[in-house]
Amino acid sequence: MPINISEKASAINSTAESALRAAIMVIEKGGSTEYADNVFRRIISKSGAKDVAVMWRLDNVIMSYSDGENTSTLVKPVKGIGTDLTAVSEIIELSEDIFEGKKELSSLNNEIERISRLKPLHSSLTLIITAAFAAAFYSKFHDGSIADVSMVFLSAVIGQTLRIKLKRKEMNDGMITLICGLLSAGITSIVLHLGYGKVDMPTMIGSLIYLVPGLLMINAFVDMTRQKFIFIGTQRIVNALFLFMILALDILVAYTFIKL
Amino acid sequence: MSLQEILTDCLWSALFATSMSILNSTPYRYIFATFVCGFTGVLVRDLFRGWGFSVNWSTLFAAFMIVMAAGLIIRSRYVPPIVLICSVLPQWASVSMFKFLNDLRLVSISGGDELRNSTIDMSANLAIVILISIVIAIGFFTGLKVLKLIFRDPELSRQNG
DSSP, X not given: OOOOHHHHHHHHHHHHHHHHHHHHHHHHTTOOHHHHHHHHHHHHTTTTOEEEEEEEOXXXXXXXXXXXXXXXXXXXXXXXXXXXXXXXXXXXXXXXXXXXXXXXXXXXXXXXXXXXXXXOSSOXXXXXXXXXXXXXXXXXXXXXXXXXXXXXXXXXXXXXXXXXXXXXXXXXXXXXXHHHHHHHHHHHHHHHHTTOSOOSHHHHHHHHGGGSOHHHHHHHHHHHHSGGGHHHHXXXXXXXXXXXXHHHHHHHHHHHHHTO | OOHHHHHHHHHHXXXXXXHHHHHTTOOGGGHHHHHHHHHHXXXXXXXXXXXXXXXXXXXXXXXXXXXXXXXXXXXXXXXXXXXXXXXXXGGSOHHHHHHHHHXXXXXXXXOHHHHHHHHHXXXXXHHHHHHHHHHHHHXXXXXXXXXXXXXXXXXXXXXXO
């Protein structure tokens, strides 16, 4: 049965929407823009859309395409950036399967829905313990004493617990970094004020190391090395620098308290 | 530094790198690679420093060896950036970065000798941050180019990765 033009345009439009949704999910789950772009292009290549162009930004993603008759533009928002690299791997595999014909295009929306409902790779308890050990190992790497290591371990446990609770309330990253950083650095400064441990920069950084925007910096670095993603890479770098400034502010407040 | 001190440093560094990778939800299959690369990076850096190289050259060789180790463990030219970055994190100039931000504040409120000292400190810390970041980038870039020569067949590489 021949497909009329409006049905074809509708199918292209539906696939374009889904491709963009999958690609945005990659960014929202902590993947680099190159991964998102690859996912998008693999899926859209199966739709029959022509003259596809996409502009990647950290707040919105804009794409335009032609169905042969008309040109359409889609703008979709990027909601908060989280961390779930397992979901990113799943989306990449899905796009490869669709590209290679192992999965039908019609199953795309259900698969995206399934991936969006995947449980995080690690439980909250694992993340709290890992953050505490990261702090302890960082301190030990910088020749921290037992007192320093215990102090940053405790600060990270309490800070990361609060961080997970605040994330569930969908608070923005800057505010979370400020509050949790103040709490962790505050605990460290109280213990140091009482005369335990060594007052130096590595000890203070150790108590906040779990808040360092590592994945943001990684993605910024990856984006900047690909010349076509410089804009979103710059946005990520500015975002990471902003979080670093907040962490520095947390440390300064803690230092001021130690000197009282 | 004695060999025992170097190896102890390597262990803490590798454990720190591994913790950061778990915290960033790295897939399980890359966690072992991160541990080994974190260990290798500091080992290479400290050995080169022991042989009289500057910290910049030592970090460059360390970054290069991190990429090589990651590529050989994963057996692919497509090394996940998260493995590289988490492995190199212990060597990044984090202390200098925070000291630089603190110096920015000091420069704005100091005068006389204190201002001069703060300004010199600020320039030194900024230079360390920039140089260490650049040498890490060069080490990674060179390592990835060499990996492409080792794993010439992209398809085979993709299957292994």
